[in-house]
Amino acid sequence: MGPAPVRPPFICYGDTEFVTIHPSFRTMLAALVATALIGFGPVKASDDFDLSPQQPGRVRAAKNDAAIAAIPRGFKFVTPGTFTVAVAPGGPPLATYATDAKTVVGADPDYASAIADTLGLKLELVPVAWIDWPLGLTSGKYDAVISNVGVTEQRKEKFDFSTYRQGLHGFFVKTDSKVASINEPKDAAGLRIIVGAGTNQERILLKWSDEDVQAGLKPIELQYYDDDAASLLALQSNRADVIVQPHAQLVYIAARDKNIKRVGTLSAGWPDRSDVAITTRKGSGLAAALTTATNGLINDGTYAKILDHWHLSEEALAKSETNPPGLPKY
CATH class of the missing domain: 3.40.190.10 (Periplasmic binding protein-like II)
Incomplete structure (x- = not known):
């Protein structure tokens, strides 16, 4: 079964997380x-x-x-x-x-x-x-x-x-995933998406999920893990469909691990550019x-x-x- 998703105190770098570190x-x-x-x-x-x-x-x-x-x-x-x-x-x-x-x-x-x-x-x-x-x-x-x-x-x-x-934030999936592209809320309807708690990405995806429900589509299922390793493991073991993080970080991980790929990007200021x-x-x-x-x-x-x-x-x-x-x- 693996570890249950949790809402962790993520480490802060850039404009991703909003926490206090001693x-x-x-x-x-x-x-x-x-x-x-x-x-x-x-x-x-x-x-x-x-x-x-x-x-x-x-x-x-x-x-x-x-x-x-x-x-x-x-x-x-x-x-x-x-x-x-x-x-x-x-x-x-x-x-x-x-x-x-x-x-x-x-x-x-x-x-x-x-x-x-x-x-x-x-x-x-x-x-x-x-x-x-x-x-x-x-x-x-x-x-x-x-x-x-x-x-x-x-x-x-x-x-x-x-x-x-x-x-930019990136939408990344397993290299053999059937998810081809994510460009707007309806593309993410019903998907299990890993996101950091308290992040700007989470705020945006909650809005996306609300839009999907209002349009009669399935809500987005957000998942939270305590570190990158647990998140990537959940993705590879098919317990999640997509991971969303700052785009640059995932570009590096994709090049390093060769087992995830980009299917879309999301502006940090959605619906505007940031x-x-x-x-x-x-x-x-x-x-x-x-x-x-x-x-x-x-x-x-x-x-x-x-x-x-x-x-x-x-x-x-x-x-x-x-x-x-x-x-x-x-």
Whole structure:
């Protein structure tokens, strides 16, 4: 029969979960999450992703004079000549510790590197626990945060944003599943879907289930497990039909395990789009330069190369925006 589904206190990374973690455990938990997603070291890491500290395939960018000119006159970087960026190594492919257990690698570090290149600056990455970035940013420990931070109306009261990826969740199933695609509520009617308790995905799927019932369809059966391993086991043993998590995490797991596949994506802001953004101090003026830099990377193709390198092309934006509409306050 296996273990019964439970509603667990999930670990927080990015905009997925909403829990409180005691400060003394933050660094340890981040390392544990990264290790679990990697598969306990380089031996089990996916061959599709280079997690070496050297990163020979890192995409570099050219200087962007327009972006440099957009930096406010008198703006002071934390360290002169350096772009200091906070990143939470919560798991591949977004950001994780490399096989040397100390170098942070992934899509977000690569993107930070490209932005630094465009601004003619060196890059300094500061590994942080994800829930610590707001205090560190407001206190001036770093110039920006590039760590899967979603734009929300509440955050816009204290921070400025320059968007650089779509905020997507993924619908993934067993490779031999008969579920072909999930694009709207009716596609999920009657399915057994694994989701994290208290997450934005759960909130959206509860709305989907209500819509299905109102349309005369079967409700969605949401299932909750205490960790990723239990969730994936439930999927493989046919106790569940679908797993929903942040898209990037499942892209990595699919490449590593070769036994799940994507059948759809879901915007974190459904029914609207919700984007991930470079985060800076409110009113610092740096956001305009970072938006210009991002659009330069989009226009010259560097942006697409970075996302493709980390298998995240589905999360591409057509253009970067400064402080666009974000998730509303709930």
